[in-house]
Amino acid sequence: MRRLSYAQAIREAHAQLLAGDPRVFLLGQGVWSPWYAGTSLKDLDKEFGRDRVIDSPVSENAVTGAAVGAAIAGMRPIVFHPRMDFMLLAVDPIVNQAANWAYLFAGAVAVPVVIRAAINRGGEQGAQHSQALQAMFAHVPGLKVVMPSTPYDAKGLLISAVYDGNPVMYIDDRWLYEEQGDVPEPMYRVPIGRAAVRRPGRDLTIVATSFMAVQAVRAADRLASDGIEAEVIDLRSVKPWDRETVFASIRKTGRLLVADAAWRTGGFAAEVAASAAEEAFEALRAPVARVCLPDAPAPMSAPLERAYYRTADDIAAAARRLAAS
Amino acid sequence: MGDHVTTSVVGPAAGAPTTAFLFGCWRDMLRIRMFEERAGELVEAGEIKTPCHLYIGQEAIAVGVCRALRREDYVWGGHRSHGHYLAKGGDLRAMMAELYGKATGCSRGRGGSMHLVAPEVGVYGTVPLVAATIPLAVGTALASRQRGDGRVSVAFLGDGATEEGHFHESMNLAALYRLPVLFIVENNFYASHMHLLERRRADNILAAADAHSVPGAVLDGNDVMAVYEAAARAAARARAGEGPTLLECRTFRWRGHVGPSWDMDVGVKRKDELKDWLPRDPVARLRARLAEAGVEEAAFTAAEAELRAEVEAAVEFARRSPYPDPATLLDHVYTAREAEG
Numbered sequence: 001m002r003r004l005s006y007a008q009a010i011r012e013a014h015a016q017l018l019a020g021d022p023r024v025f026l027l028g029q030g031v032w033s034p035w036y037a038g039t040s041l042k043d044l045d046k047e048f049g050r051d052r053v054i055d056s057p058v059s060e061n062a063v064t065g066a067a068v069g070a071a072i073a074g075m076r077p078i079v080f081h082p083r084m085d086f087m088l089l090a091v092d093p094i095v096n097q098a099a100n101w102a103y104l105f106a107g108a109v110a111v112p113v114v115i116r117a118a119i120n121r122g123g124e125q126g127a128q129h130s131q132a133l134q135a136m137f138a139h140v141p142g143l144k145v146v147m148p149s150t151p152y153d154a155k156g157l158l159i160s161a162v163y164d165g166n167p168v169m170y171i172d173d174r175w176l177y178e179e180q181g182d183v184p185e186p187m188y189r190v191p192i193g194r195a196a197v198r199r200p201g202r203d204l205t206i207v208a209t210s211f212m213a214v215q216a217v218r219a220a221d222r223l224a225s226d227g228i229e230a231e232v233i234d235l236r237s238v239k240p241w242d243r244e245t246v247f248a249s250i251r252k253t254g255r256l257l258v259a260d261a262a263w264r265t266g267g268f269a270a271e272v273a274a275s276a277a278e279e280a281f282e283a284l285r286a287p288v289a290r291v292c293l294p295d296a297p298a299p300m301s302a303p304l305e306r307a308y309y310r311t312a313d314d315i316a317a318a319a320r321r322l323a324a325s
Numbered sequence: 326m327g328d329h330v331t332t333s334v335v336g337p338a339a340g341a342p343t344t345a346f347l348f349g350c351w352r353d354m355l356r357i358r359m360f361e362e363r364a365g366e367l368v369e370a371g372e373i374k375t376p377c378h379l380y381i382g383q384e385a386i387a388v389g390v391c392r393a394l395r396r397e398d399y400v401w402g403g404h405r406s407h408g409h410y411l412a413k414g415g416d417l418r419a420m421m422a423e424l425y426g427k428a429t430g431c432s433r434g435r436g437g438s439m440h441l442v443a444p445e446v447g448v449y450g451t452v453p454l455v456a457a458t459i460p461l462a463v464g465t466a467l468a469s470r471q472r473g474d475g476r477v478s479v480a481f482l483g484d485g486a487t488e489e490g491h492f493h494e495s496m497n498l499a500a501l502y503r504l505p506v507l508f509i510v511e512n513n514f515y516a517s518h519m520h521l522l523e524r525r526r527a528d529n530i531l532a533a534a535d536a537h538s539v540p541g542a543v544l545d546g547n548d549v550m551a552v553y554e555a556a557a558r559a560a561a562r563a564r565a566g567e568g569p570t571l572l573e574c575r576t577f578r579w580r581g582h583v584g585p586s587w588d589m590d591v592g593v594k595r596k597d598e599l600k601d602w603l604p605r606d607p608v609a610r611l612r613a614r615l616a617e618a619g620v621e622e623a624a625f626t627a628a629e630a631e632l633r634a635e636v637e638a639a640v641e642f643a644r645r646s647p648y649p650d651p652a653t654l655l656d657h658v659y660t661a662r663e664a665e666g
Contacts, residue, residue, distance in 0.1 A: 051471070052471070054502075056498075057497060057498065057501065059497065061490060061491055061494055062459075062460040062463060062491060062494030062495045062498050063460075063498065064460070065459070065460020065463065065464060065491065066464035066467050066498060067464060068461055068464055069460060069462060069463060069465045069466075069467070069468070070464040070465065070467050072449050072461065072464070072465065073399070073449075073464065073465040073468035074468065075468045075472075092454065092491070093460060093461075096452070096457060097452070097454075097461065100452075102657050102658065102659060102660045103435060103657050103658050104432060104435055104436050104450065105433075105440070105450060106432055106433035106435055106657050107656070107657040107660055107661075107662075108442055108444055109442060109449050110660040141658050142658055144659070165659075165660045165662045166659045166660055
């Protein structure tokens, strides 16, 4: 199988979508730049022209609204936000408009827009270049939210998002851009709302999103050397999310750890934990555990960053405590 | 000043309009007026409960602009969009049923007065979040540019919406990409209860057009032909790939911000202004012009009777229609349609 990086897989999905469908176009800040999007959009403007690969003014609101309008008109736009923090200036077109449209008009109008938001943190960037806001958007009915963690899913989920018919927020993480993985060359789809079991196990279930799914697999490998077999579920989609796969695993292991690289309070990990308490309580043999970011803005200075972000070490430590309880 | 200039798009008329065209404009305006007056009565009677922002007094703008458009052109509106919906060709009965929250409404009882839709005539959604549809109009215009389909997009917005960032960002994008979009500012001088000059330093909406290198003009928004001619020229420019235009149409809404009351909610100052505006009634003005041109009284009264009957039939249709089934509550949160078709 061919190996690609996560960023290359995103680029390949864009290239194949642009080549295969005249309705697809790309709009957003930095799409002509070699560094806003890493290599994930490299030279697409040269390949497909600047009428279809459009670098935009710093106008998140109007640019996102324009993508929503173009989708309503029958196009398949992908609007790119190189930093999710800045996308907050576009909450109106995303939350008030795109998400509401199908319901408000009883299905008469669809909004097949993809809103790509990159989580781009670390490197002493500080509070406004770091946020992971998936829970805010997963809260909103009418939006779908996907968070690929592997190159395979990065490609397949982008293609699914473009053809879903609904507004889909596609959240990628710059910390994953150099991850390597098998990626088939032809176009393929990864179903939205379906989790992937990355590693089977019998002692506890680790449900993780995006970057934390990769960390969870690393943690599980270490746990295995201590005789703890963790089942790792990569959610891949947080709205809708694959409840059945998660509950089935809890019924097998009796223990749940949720790892999400975002704030704890009101975060997506809380949703998974609450749902487990509602629907799989009888199977739980220990309280649900969470590995999340502390409830504080992202710090800048490197020692503070190291204290703030969570890694495989934190997941492994939490898993050991949970397995022993 | 920059090196660009504001150019008036209001030029000499292509030719004197025919009486038949003018009569059609009058009838379209009266149809909106009669719908709105009846809706106002039904709100007062408690039969219609959804908040209704009535368009009475502003009819010449919707009709003048939409007469300059094609069926497939896109029209976007806001909270006060009954007139836009009707002028573009939306089904009158379906809108009345929507005000009643019925399953036969244009939005199937999910929208009400503030969320109207008629995709078959280019109305892809009017929503009350002020200025929100301006970027969407830029988006449909961008789609038209990408496809080369020759369609024009129209953003109807009020003077209040020009104070939102949406408006300025959208003007810049439309100008930058030379998009086929018309920004129709319906300046009725009040955003809810606040006068224009309580919200900005000067009466200078048009200056925003200049600032974004968008040609613009100020019009008498109560003169349907002035609006029509300017909109027709702006639409022709847009279709020719020459980019956006802003038209500030000055007008006055006769009723309160929301509901049928004559100003109870906005105080004395506005009541005094209303006295000056009532004689400039766009519907009565055109009727007088038509009468001067020789249209017989019988033609007016026949049209009035037809329209009254149409509105009354819509009320009966709405009353008789079923409410949405609560079993459909969660339908359409997502569309089941894949986007490939």
